[in-house]
Amino acid sequence: MMKSLKILIIDDEQLIRWSLEKHLSARGYTVFTAENGEEGIKIHESQNPDVVFIDNKLPKMQGLDVISKIKANDEDTCVIFMTAYGSIETAVKAMKLGASDYVNKPFSLKEIDILIEEISGKLKINKELQILRRQQKDVVTFDHIIGQSSEIKQIIQLSKKIADTEATTILLLGESGTGKDLFAKAIHNSSSRKDKPFVTINCSSLPETLLESELFGHEQGAFTDAKKLKKGFFEIAEGGTVFLDEIGEINLATQLKLLGVLENRTVRRLGGSKDIPVEIRIIAATNKDLKKTVEEKSFREDLYYRLKVFQITIPPLRAHKADIIPLAGYFISHFNPQFRKNIQSISPPAQEMLIKYNWPGNIRELRNVMERAVILETDTILKSESLPGEIIYVQDEPIKKNGLQEKPGSISENEPLTENASLYEMEKQTIIHALKKANNNQTKASKFLGITRDTLRYKIKKYEL
DSSP: OOTTOEEEEEOSOHHHHHHHHHHHHHTTOEEEEESSHHHHHHHHHHHOOSEEEEESSOSSSOHHHHHHHHHHHOTTOEEEEEESSOOHHHHHHHHHTTOSEEEESSOOHHHHHHHHHHHHHHHHHHHHHHHHHHHHHTOOOGGGSOOOSHHHHHHHHHHHHHHTSOOOEEEEEOOTTSOHHHHHHHHHHTSTTTTSOEEEEETTSSOHHHHHHHHHEEOTTSSTTOOSOEEOHHHHTTTSEEEEETGGGSOHHHHHHHHHHHHHSEEOOBTOOSOEEOOOEEEEEESSOHHHHHHTTSSOHHHHHHHTTSEEEOOOGGGOGGGHHHHHHHHHHHHHHHTTOOOOEEOHHHHHHHHHSOOTTHHHHHHHHHHHHHHHOOSSEEOGGGSOHHHHTOOOOOOEETTEEOOSOOSOTTOOOOTTOOHHHHHHHHHHHHHHHTTTOHHHHHHHHTSOHHHHHHHHHHTTO
């Protein structure tokens, strides 16, 4: 029985309203009542009940009219039509208007209980179907990963091979924004575990004590707020996959417990005394250099080698620039309907700027840039004017003469610009002047230049300032 079911009773007979409210409330349901159709419609709009009992004969507005209004407001509401006249013809009209069932007055409370139980079962099935449809719609496979470059194609092929194996640990490496979560989902959905749970937890977003409770679960009374037993994600994901994002952020104590899960295939809840077998695949991901963290003693060496049995390194966007324009096109198609635009292509100058840019935020940054550009663009062609300043003002690499690259910084801070000065030199001198004006305050300098602080840092590194 769905204890959280909300029920609305619309009937002008006070005794009917009172008896049904008392009986259904005692059964654990949330009950609202109305003595006429207008009041019932207002309650329906504000409370969104799951089930509505509607009497046929109501003051001001007939029950059939109320059904029409309610179904127009929310077609998923389950309507039960009540009639004291046993009129099959009226009941048929109610069913045609969207009523799920009807009941003749006088009725017994047992009859109502049976009806509610049937409705509860149907609503539960419908809810599960909605969840399933939503999950199927959101399923990510390797077909959803955009990539024409040889680098990404090789990574996809390697990931497919690993997905088909019985490997229980996979390590995904790569900078932030490269799409490690997409690869994790695609691996799961291409494996024999695809019909089992896929559980994601970001290890950097939770305090360590809460992270342990989420991963391993806890027994009732394990700590102050542990009011009841709770299964952890490792148990919940039985037969499926647990995706541990930002694995490099967990502390050494939790690392040791995680190693125990990998080695023994068991978990022990916080406050528990027995080991619980689990059959799961763990996909861990990080943008850190784990080898370096091992050397720094902040990550366990044994856990590192246990995780990297199957290691997949996803390259940054700047390392597979052939995918920038296809990805940009994909994001435009995604945002077009959302912002009611009809952008069909990207202008050649805008394409050139997108390719030249270094994309420190990788695919995530490209997605954000495309969202902004789609909002700003008024034409069917996305032009460079719709791109942010840090992309528009990216300059060429140092000019090459006789096949050799010129040494950067060939003009001094105070040297006036000449007609022969390269764009590279002009940009470098402009940044030097901005930093000097801002007394080396990068935030102020970036505002003078009209670029982000991250872009300024990148250029400072680029020009070795």
